Amino acid sequence: MDKIALLEKDIRSLKIQGATNIALTVIKAIVQKSEIPDQQENNYEQILSCARRLAYVRPNEPLSQNIIKYVFDRKEQTASYYKRRALDYQMLMQQAIQKIINLGLNLIRNGAVYLTHCHSSTVINVFYEARKSGKQFSVLIAETRPLYQGRITATELLEKGIEDVTFMIDDCAISAIEGRLKNIDAIIIGADVLTGKGFVNKVGTMALVRACERAEIPVFTFTSLLKYFSHPFGNNDIEVRSGQEIWKEAPKDLKFYAPAFDFVPYTSNLKIVCEAGIIAGNEVADKAGRLYNFLRR
Template identity: 35%
Template sequence: MERRIKENIRDIKSLKVQGARNVAKAAIQTLMLQATLSKAKNLNYFVRELIALKEVLAYSRPTEPMMRNLLDDAAEFLTTKAKEVKTIDELRNALIKREKEVLDRLDADAKKLYEFGARLIPKDATVMTHCHSSTVVNILKRAKEINRGMKVIVCETRPRYQGRITAAELCAAGIDTTLIVDGASNMFMKEANLVLVGADSVTSRGDLINKVGTSALAHIARMHDVSFYSAAELFKYSRKTFYGELEKIEERDKKEVWENPPKKLKIRNPAFDVTAAKYINGYITEVGVIPPQSFFALATEKLGIKLF
C-alpha cells in the first residue's frame, strides 16, 4: 500500500479528519488516489485492489455511515462499470470522473442545508451546540450573513475538546461565542433558544448517533422546553439499522481521558451516544427541515437503496 494511502487512512482513524462529511470526502478522495496510483496489470486485480481498500476505509471509523454509503456507492459503480470497459485506464477515468461529480453534488447539497438551517434560527437567538461539526459551523456563519444576530454557547466536549475548534472558528467569523464546560450545560440551557448539533448517523427509527454527550444535551433541552435540531445530510442514514443491526458505538483509547491513571482504575471512553427520535424536533437536511420519522423514507429514496 502506498505511503500516501496509509497516511490518509491514519488521519481518518486518528480523528485528524473531523466531521462525518469531511471523513466521507477524505475516504472517497483516498479511493480516487489509489485508482490513480494503482500499478495493477489487469482489470480484475484493479477492481479487487480498490474493493479491498474500500473495506479498510469503511472500518477505519465504525460509526460513519455517510462514509460507508459513499464507499458502497463507489464500489457498486466500479463493479458494474468493469463489465462494460476493456482497459484499466477506461475504468480508472470513469471512476474518477464519477466520484468528482459525487463530491460536487455533496457540496451543492451542503449549501442548501446551510440555508435551511440558517433560516431556522430566530433573530437574536442564543444557540447551544456540542462538539465540532463543519455543517453546524457553516449554518451559523450563514445565519450571521443574513443578520440573524445570534449568540452561540459551545460545550467544550471532552475528552478531545472538539468544542474548542468550533469556538475558535465561530470567533474567527465574528460570532458572539461563549465556551462552557460540558457539566455546565444545564445551567446555561435557560439562556438558549435552541440546540443545534451535527450528526454522525441517523437510524431507521430516526434516532441520532452523535458525539457522546449529545443525548444528555437533548434531555436537558427537553427539561427547559428548548427545541433540539440536528443537521444531517440524507447520506448519513445507516441502512443496516433497517435490518435490526445496531450501529456500532466506537470506544476510543482510555488514555484520551487520563494519560496516567491509578492502577486497576477502569476507564470507559465511548465516542458516541444515541439520542432517541422523541427528543429531536427535526433534522435539517438538504431537502428541508424534516421530522425524525421522515428521515428513513427520504434517505432511502435519495440513496436509491433497495432494502429487499
C-alpha cells in the first residue's frame, strides 16, 4: 500500500481527524510530492491527484478541498510553485486561527459557564488563552457519541489548566441548557463547513442550537471562512458513517441511521467568530468571497 493510500485509510478511519489536521496532511503531501526530483517538470496532474485523493476522502472537509482551489490555480507550473502555494495556504490558516483566538479571548468572561460539543482545536485554544490571561470560567462538555470526541476535549482542557470542567452524556446537554445543572452563558463550538444558509458540525449540534434559541442563549461558532463551501448544500451532502461505529455487535438485519454531522440553519442567536470578525450567518458568503476571492470559483 503506497503512502497516500495509508493516509487515505487513516483519514477514513478517523485516525487522522479534525479539519485542521486533515488540511495539514494534504499540505504536507503536496510539499513532499513537490520535492521528488522527477516531479519537477510535467507535475501538475501527479501533484493534483495526490492532493485530491486526500482532500476528498471525507465529503465534508472544505478546509482541505479549498486547498485544491488555491494551490492549483494555474496548470503546468513548476513543482516549487505548488509547494509555495501550499505553504501560503497553511499561513492563511494560521493567520485566521490567530485572529479567531484573539476575538474569542474577548468573548470569554470571568465566572461564565460555557457548553461545548465535539472537539475543535480552535475552541480549545481560545479557552486556553482565556485561562492563561487569568480568567476563571466553567466548561460543560457533551461526550459526542458514537466516537466520544468530547473525551478528547475534556482531556485537553484539563491538561491545559482549565480546572472547572464537567463531562456529560449527550442526552443531558439539552437539560443543561434549560438550567438543570448551571446557568449556561453561551455555547461555544467549531464548524466543519460554512455555507450561505447554515453550517455543518458534529451530529447533535442542531438540537443544541435549537434549544439555545428557545432559551435565548447565544451560540458562538469559532471557525475560519476557509471552510466556506460555495455550492448549494443540503442534507444529502452530509457524510453518513457505518453503523458499526454505533453498535459493533448489533443484531443481524438491524438498520442504522448514522450521519456524522448536522446541517444547522443560521439562527438569530448564532454568531460566526471568524477572521473577518464576529458576524451573522447571512454575512458569511459575502465576507468569505471578499476575503478569499478564490472561494468564489
